[in-house]
Amino acid sequence: MTQLLEIKDLLKSFAQPGGGNLAVLDIPQFQIAEGEQVALIGQSGGGKTTLLHLIAGLLVPDIGSIRIGGVEITRLSEQGRDRFRAETIGYVFQTFNLLPAFTALENVRLGMTFGSGKHKHERAADLLAHVGLKDRLNYRPKQLSVGQQQRVAIARALAGRPKLLLADEPTANVDPNSAESVLDLIRGTCREEKVSLLTVTHDMQIASSFDRLETLDEINQVTHANASAS
Amino acid sequence: MSLIHIAWRNFCHRALSSFLTTFSLALGVGLVVLVLSVYGVISEAFTRNASVGYNLVVGPKGSPLQLTLNSVFYLSQPIENLPYTEYMEFLPQAERATMVSRFGGDPELAKRDGRYAPFVAGGFAIPLALGDYFGEFRVVGTTPAFFKELKHGPNVDEDFTFRSGRALQDFSTENGYFEAVVGARVAKQMNVTLGEKFYPTHGDPTGHGHELGFTIVGILDPTGTPNDRAAFVNLEGFYLMDGHAKPVETDAESDNDSEDVLDEAIDAEEASDAEEANEGQPESDPNTNTEASANNGVRLIQSDITPEQANNLTDEKQSDEYRLLSIPEREVTSVLIRNGNIMFAPGMQNAINEGIRSQAVAPIGEINKLMNLIVGPLLTALLAITVITCAVAAVGILVSIYNSMNDRRKDIAVMRALGARRTTVTAIIVFESFQVALIGTILGWILAHAAIVMYSGQIEDQTGVQVGFFTTSNYEILVLPLVLALALIAALLPAWSAYRTDVGSNLSA
Numbered sequence: 001m002t003q004l005l006e007i008k009d010l011l012k013s014f015a016q017p018g019g020g021n022l023a024v025l026d027i028p029q030f031q032i033a034e035g036e037q038v039a040l041i042g043q044s045g046g047g048k049t050t051l052l053h054l055i056a057g058l059l060v061p062d063i064g065s066i067r068i069g070g071v072e073i074t075r076l077s078e079q080g081r082d083r084f085r086a087e088t089i090g091y092v093f094q095t096f097n098l099l100p101a102f103t104a105l106e107n108v109r110l111g112m113t114f115g116s117g118k119h120k121h122e123r124a125a126d127l128l129a130h131v132g133l134k135d136r137l138n139y140r141p142k143q144l145s146v147g148q149q150q151r152v153a154i155a156r157a158l159a160g161r162p163k164l165l166l167a168d169e170p171t172a173n174v175d176p177n178s179a180e181s182v183l184d185l186i187r188g189t190c191r192e193e194k195v196s197l198l199t200v201t202h203d204m205q206i207a208s209s210f211d212r213l214e215t216l217d218e219i220n221q222v223t224h225a226n227a228s229a230s
Numbered sequence: 231m232s233l234i235h236i237a238w239r240n241f242c243h244r245a246l247s248s249f250l251t252t253f254s255l256a257l258g259v260g261l262v263v264l265v266l267s268v269y270g271v272i273s274e275a276f277t278r279n280a281s282v283g284y285n286l287v288v289g290p291k292g293s294p295l296q297l298t299l300n301s302v303f304y305l306s307q308p309i310e311n312l313p314y315t316e317y318m319e320f321l322p323q324a325e326r327a328t329m330v331s332r333f334g335g336d337p338e339l340a341k342r343d344g345r346y347a348p349f350v351a352g353g354f355a356i357p358l359a360l361g362d363y364f365g366e367f368r369v370v371g372t373t374p375a376f377f378k379e380l381k382h383g384p385n386v387d388e389d390f391t392f393r394s395g396r397a398l399q400d401f402s403t404e405n406g407y408f409e410a411v412v413g414a415r416v417a418k419q420m421n422v423t424l425g426e427k428f429y430p431t432h433g434d435p436t437g438h439g440h441e442l443g444f445t446i447v448g449i450l451d452p453t454g455t456p457n458d459r460a461a462f463v464n465l466e467g468f469y470l471m472d473g474h475a476k477p478v479e480t481d482a483e484s485d486n487d488s489e490d491v492l493d494e495a496i497d498a499e500e501a502s503d504a505e506e507a508n509e510g511q512p513e514s515d516p517n518t519n520t521e522a523s524a525n526n527g528v529r530l531i532q533s534d535i536t537p538e539q540a541n542n543l544t545d546e547k548q549s550d551e552y553r554l555l556s557i558p559e560r561e562v563t564s565v566l567i568r569n570g571n572i573m574f575a576p577g578m579q580n581a582i583n584e585g586i587r588s589q590a591v592a593p594i595g596e597i598n599k600l601m602n603l604i605v606g607p608l609l610t611a612l613l614a615i616t617v618i619t620c621a622v623a624a625v626g627i628l629v630s631i632y633n634s635m636n637d638r639r640k641d642i643a644v645m646r647a648l649g650a651r652r653t654t655v656t657a658i659i660v661f662e663s664f665q666v667a668l669i670g671t672i673l674g675w676i677l678a679h680a681a682i683v684m685y686s687g688q689i690e691d692q693t694g695v696q697v698g699f700f701t702t703s704n705y706e707i708l709v710l711p712l713v714l715a716l717a718l719i720a721a722l723l724p725a726w727s728a729y730r731t732d733v734g735s736n737l738s739a
Contacts, residue, residue, distance in 0.1 A: 050734075058647060058733045079651055086649020093737065097644040101243030106231060113231045114649035160649070 004164060004196045005032040005055065010064030012047075012054060024050050026221040027064070030214070032164070037187055037197040039207035042216030048200040051216070052166045055198070056089050057081030069163055086115035090157030090195070092167040092186065096149045098141040104128060104152045105137040111159030127155035131185055147178035154186055158193060165190055167199040171206065179206070233654065237661035244634055251630040252670045255713070258623035259674025260681075262616040262709055267682050269609045270703025274695045276601050278454040282566075283380040284356070285575050288316070288582060288590045289564035297589065298596035301358055301564040303456045304368035308360045311476075314560035316588055319344035320355035320567060335557030349578035352570020354379040357562040359468050362430035362440065364461040367416045369430040371468025374398045377411065379568070382453045390457075393417070395424045395448030398464050402447070407467035407554075410444035413458040417449045424449065428461070432473060440471045454695055466554055475559045617712075624716035627666050631659065631724040642728050643736035652729045659725040660718065667717030671710050 007030040013021040024047040032038050042048050053059040055066060057073050058081075066073050068088060073081055090111070098107050108124040128137055131151040133144075141149055150170060157165055167186060171179035183199075183206055190197045199210065207213050241248045282302055289297040292309035299306040318326050318339060327340035344350075356379060359371035377390045377397035390397070398409050412422060422428065427443040444463045452458055468474060567590070569575045575592075582590040642655045679699050682689070686697045 053734050053737075056647065058737075082646070082649055082651045085647070091647050093644075093647075097640065097647075097737065099239075099641050099644060101239040101641075106239065109231045110236075110645070111648055113236075114645070114651075114654065156648070 001033040001036075003031045004034045004036070004069055005030075005198070006065070006067040007031070007055075008065045010054065010066065011062045012050060012059065012064075013062055023222050025054070025061075027051070027219050028221065030219050032196050032198055034163075035191075035194055035196055037190060037211045038199070038214060039210035039212070040198060040200050040214045040216060041202055041204065041207045042200075042220075044202065046216050047220060047222070048216055049168055052091075052168055052198070052200060055164070056091060056166055057085050082114070086160060088163050090160065090162035090165040092150075092153050092157045092165065092170045094169040094172045096141075096146075096153040096173070098149055098152055098156075100141050103138045103140055104133060104144065104148075107141070107152055108155045108159050111156035115160045124155070124159055127159060128152065130189065131155050147174055147182060150174055150178075150182050151185065154182070154189065158189055158195065161193065162195055164196045164198065167197065169201055170199065171201070171203065179203075183209075233658050234661050234665075237658050237665055240638070240658070240662055241665050247630055247634065248666065251626050252666050252673065254626045255620075255623040255666060255670030256673035256677060258616070258620040259671045259709060259713060260677040261619055261674075262613070263675050263678035263706055264681060265609070265612045265616045266703045266705045266709070267678060267697070267701075269613070269705065270701075271689060271695045271697060272605060272609070273601075273703075275454065276597055276605070277384065278382070278695070282455070282593055283382055283386050284354075284566040284568040285572060285592060285594075286567040286569070286579060286590045287564050287593050288312075288320075288567060288588055291587065291589050294589065294591040295596055295600065297564060297591055298593050298600075300360060301566070302593045302597070304360070304370065304460050305456075308563045311359075311561035311563055312565070312588060313476075314357075314557050314562060315339065317355065317357045317562045317565050318557075320346045320350050320565060322347045322351070329557065333554055333557050333560070339557065346578055346581065349569055349574040349581075350567060353568040354566075356380070356566040357465060358564050358566065359465055359474075359561070360563040361474075362432055362468075362471070364412075364416065364428050364430055365420050367413075367420070368460050369468070370460045370462050371465040372398075372462055373465050374400055376462065376566075380566070382455050382457070388453075390453070391451045393449045393451050395446070397448055398462060399447075400464070401466075405445045405447065407464045407470060408442060408444045409447045409464050409467070411448035411450060411462045412446055413450050413460050413462075414452040415458040416461050422446055422449075430461075430463070430471070432471075440473075442467070442471050452690065454690075469555045469560060470553075475555050476561050478556070478558045620713060621716060623670070624667075624713075624720045627663055627717055628720035628723060630666075631663060631721065632727065635724050635727045638728075639731050639736045642731045643733045646731070646733045647737060655731070656725045656729045659728045660721045663717040663721030663724075664714060667713045668710075671713045675706070675709070 007027055010025060010027040010030075011023070012025040013023040016022050040048060040051070050059065054061055055068070057076070061074060064074070068084075071084060071088075073084055076084060098104075099110065102110060105124055105128060108127055109121060112121075112123065125134075125137060128134060128151075131154055133139075133148060133151055133155070136144060136148060139148075141152070144152065150173075154170075157167075165186070170186060171182055174182050186199070187197065187210075189195075197210075199207075201207050287297055287301045289301060289308075290310040290312055296306050296309055300308045315335075318329060321329075321344045323341070323343045326342075326344060329335070330337060330340040354375060356372060356375050360368060362369035374397055380390070382388050382390070392411075393414065395411070398411055401407060402409060410428065412420070416422070420428075424446055427445045429439045429441070429443045431439045444461075444467060450457065567578075569578065579590040579592070582588050645655055645658075646652070679701075682697050682701070683699050690696050
């Protein structure tokens with residue numbers, strides 16, 4: 001199976017206000033295959049979101065390699081990472097992060113605005129129809145329920161036809177009844193669109209339904225005790 | 231989705247704040263456009279005023295500006311008067327002879343061309359006599375040539391036209407010498423109509439009234455020139471009013487009169503100069519300006535009449551019962567000159583200015599000086615104030631957008647997470663500022679021009695300048711680039727803040 005994401009010898013630390021660095025991640029190896037759906041669980045403050053930001057190119061590791069689709073993103077300039085992110089990676093946030101000034105349709109279109117621009121605008125409406133919001137295209141986020149907002153966020157993340165979808169606790173703010181359907185939607189859509197999925201969650205029940213379950217404590221050599229001592 | 235669309239959505243999302251910021255800018259821009267429009271109107275009014283149809287004004291020695299003010303704008307007080315013989319110096323021999331014959335005077339005057347007549351040949355010399363008022367408006371004694379010869383308008387090719395009535399006549403059987411033509415503004419403000427008679431007041435608007443009245447025979451269409459603000463009366467009628475005749479003393483009385491000694495000296499000098507000047511001057515055309523020689527045959531009544539008698543005579547409307555003033559009794563305030571060949575103007579102007587008694591000024595030059603020295607700095611100051619107002623409005627844009635940045639850091643971080651570059655989110659902020667500037671400028675322009683249109687009637691009445699909604703001054707085209715530049719400057723700080731927004735911390739917030 002071809003690997004889409006390959007992480008090797010990744011080290012990330014943050015400068016401390018009082019001086020010195022706090023090591024957060026030390027991952028010798030981590031991979032996700034094309035089309036694979038992986039759940040990553042871990043404690044709060046364990047570095048899950050930091051790992052997603054590193055994979056998305058929003059943060060740069062201290063050392064180590066992150067290859068996505070054969071591209072070593074740590075060697076890209078900031079502009080190169082921005083462009084790569086726009087064309088290759090979709091991101092679903094825990095708090096949805098829909099832009100309140102825009103309608104549902106515009107929020108989804110925003111997901112394809114900063115990329116290559118080769119996607120047709122009709123795709124935004126199709127995606128919203130696919131997530132069950134065909135009749136909510138021109139609604140503002142505050143006019144939508146929480147579950148509907150997360151559906152819009154999913155549609156937005158997939159609008160640019162990414163190769164990898166990163167979902168940061170996508171069901172954390174959704175009621176339990178909707179959580180399963182939201183997750184099914186993400187997984188189903190990723191499968192249809194042949195998008196690899198890395199979902200961060202702390203819900204064991206959800207995580208167990210994925211192709212592969214990874215625990216951050218197992219792949220990360222920085223323990224909380226180490227982090228505190230650094 | 232374009233960045234401009236994204237910026238527009240942000241603009242709409244903060245509707246109240248955006249509206250207030252834009253409206254504040256619109257008021258600033260409106261003020262600037264209003265001042266520029268007023269500047270344009272004043273400039274055009276000055277240009278119209280400079281399009282007087284004559285190239286020189288000749289009057290007594292003194293301030294050239296004052297001569298221009300009183301003879302062109304009918305403002306300020308006349309400097310002094312010139313003897314009628316000074317006016318006659320611009321006329322050919324035939325016309326002078328007719329005057330001597332008609333009015334009475336030194337026969338020697340009839341024997342030669344006026345010393346400046348060759349310079350004027352093909353043009354005209356129109357006398358003005360000032361000093362009286364009709365309400366707050368100047369009464370201008372002049373000849374029918376004023377309406378026949380003078381043109382106005384931007385190209386100085388428009389004849390005087392009459393809303394009603396006609397021009398003055400040298401003498402009419404209905405009104406004798408006591409006819410008047412009033413400017414459009416005089417007619418409106420004084421609420422007079424054709425056939426009404428008015429009695430000028432002497433010296434100033436509240437001075438004593440003359441007992442001789444003038445019948446209004448014509449009301450001018452608006453010209454946008456000072457002529458709208460004047461009441462023109464027949465020069466002969468003007469002379470017939472009490473106190474307008476220059477006292478003439480007998481030889482015996484004047485033996486010891488130092489003023490007459492001076493006059494004689496000046497006359498002698500000028501006669502000598504005239505001979506010299508005539509040698510190098512263009513040949514006068516005997517066929518030119520001989521109209522007066524075909525004048526009506528007015529019989530001169532040499533006996534004096536009292537004002538009461540004159541008034542009665544006016545009512546009787548008998549032409550041959552007036553005593554026209556003799557040449558020595560006549561004075562003019564100034565003479566409007568148009569040289570037949572403009573090339574002769576500088577030479578004539580120099581010749582006049584080298585003399586002792588008169589000066590010749592080019593009104594366009596004086597009007598431009600007045601514009602540059604007085605009106606220009608005033609308008610520049612006004613413009614500076616309004617530009618500062620715009621700058622303050624630009625600061626308003628800065629404050630508005632910058633204050634919104636705290637609420638928008640997360641939005642910016644989300645856009646960055648979706649692949650937007652730092653320069654992209656920076657550009658969105660700049661576009662937002664431009665949108666405020668563009669809408670504010672358009673709104674301000676509309677407000678200003680709506681205000682101008684509301685007062686267009688009064689502006690036309692006051693200045694003669696017609697303004698419509700789309701009447702723009704040349705400077706207005708600079709407003710939009712100026713405001714956009716200010717908006718760009720105002721956007722720099724919030725744009726820099728957007729550029730530096732940390733994605734990670736704001737996404738997690």
